[in-house]
Amino acid sequence: MSQPLTIADLKQKAQRRVPKMFFDYADSGAWTEQTYRENETDFEKIKLRQRVAVDMTDRSLATEMVGQQTKMPVALAPTGLTGMQHADGEMLAAKAAEKFGVPFTLSTMSICSIEDIASVTTQPFWFQLYVMKDKDFIGRLIDRAKAAGCSALVLTLDLQILGQRHKDLRNGLSAPPKLTPKHLWQMATKPQWCLGMVKTKRRQFGNIVGHVTGVDDMGSLSEWTAKQFDPKLSWDDVAWIKERWGGKLIIKGILDPEDAEKSLSTGADAIIVSNHGGRQLDGARSSIAALPKIVDAVGDKIEVHMDSGIRSGQDVLKAIAYGAKGVYIGRPFLYGLGANGESGVTQCLEIIEKELDITMALCGERLLTNIDRDNIDHVATTLRY
Secondary structure (H helix, E strand, C coil): CCCCHHHHHHHHHHHHCHHHHHHHHHHCCCCCHHHHHHHHHHHHHHCEEECCCCCCCCCCCEEECEEEEEECHHHHHHHHCCHHCEEEEEHHHHHHHHHCCCCCCCCCCCCCCHHHHHCCCCCCCCCEEEECCCCHHHHHHHHHHCCCCCEEEEEECCCCCCCCCHHHHCCCCCCCCCCCHHHHHHHCCCCCHHHHHHHHCCCCCCCCCCCCCCCCCCCCHHHHHHHHCCCCCCHHHHHHHHHCCCCCEEEEEEHHHHHHHHHHCCCCCCCEEEHHHCCCCCCCCCCHHHHHHHHHHHCCCEEEEEECCCHHHHHHHHHHCCCEEEEEHHHHHHHHHHHHHHHHHHHHHHHHHHHHHHHHHCCCEEEHHHHHHHHEECCCCCCCC
């Protein structure tokens, strides 16, 4: 295959290289996947204002996210089982992000551990936290993130109960994979993936196995989450976590203006407008459709980020135009990782950077920080929020 030009090119290659159960894990949503699809298609309803005969020289995409300088307003999102898209996946993605100049966020449900990421990076990374019933474990997890020098904690609030993802159930998803005839066939047809997995020792949930009393072998993600994710999670828990962490706090999973306003009292530094990539409440609105009202509700009282549905540099610009100070990409970098390992993640970032830069120029802007709703063609835009 020739040099990938789009995220779709990387997706196609990843699908050929990654076993079906793990590709489907990344490329799926809950129930009918309506929200998963609309996360992407709602971006298409937003039209941009093209401007001409303006100075396009000396352009810059540089900005800040929670005080951290970034080459462009994009961070790698926390994604579970990343090390099953490619051997040592989280470590490779973290290295690619650091070299490129954007933040990397490690998931609680990662294959590589917090300590693994710290061992291959020289700059602070971010850590995403799920709240579980075992508060002693959560406290130790926060302490491990602090010890590793993580510069921000991303607290996810929209996974008190696991949304039903039909593809995962039908595929019998687990990490490591169960050695059934179906799974053995899937892996046998992906020899490059298998070779990488043979060479690495990281095949289970590195942040959990060996760190939880009585848990020495993580077989099923669904089984673990069903037992440990906390349906009683409240805003009081956020306050406890903020105090225990003591550093920059980003709250992920906000989709309603009222919840955005509630987040203001937590002392959080930023919120992420997110529907978990369409993997939780199917039928909820897309993140980009929810973004403007949330920005209007909180103003400049807290930094607003967003994720879910970003597939191009144009999508990034549209999110910035509607008030996001930064966005997170999950599936795009997973496609790159599955396609070409660390270099594939770099290719993903390069594709988005180039698209973002050209789009900004054709909108008549030189600085990403100048983008706002004036860059939207409101007459042609059909997105309703």
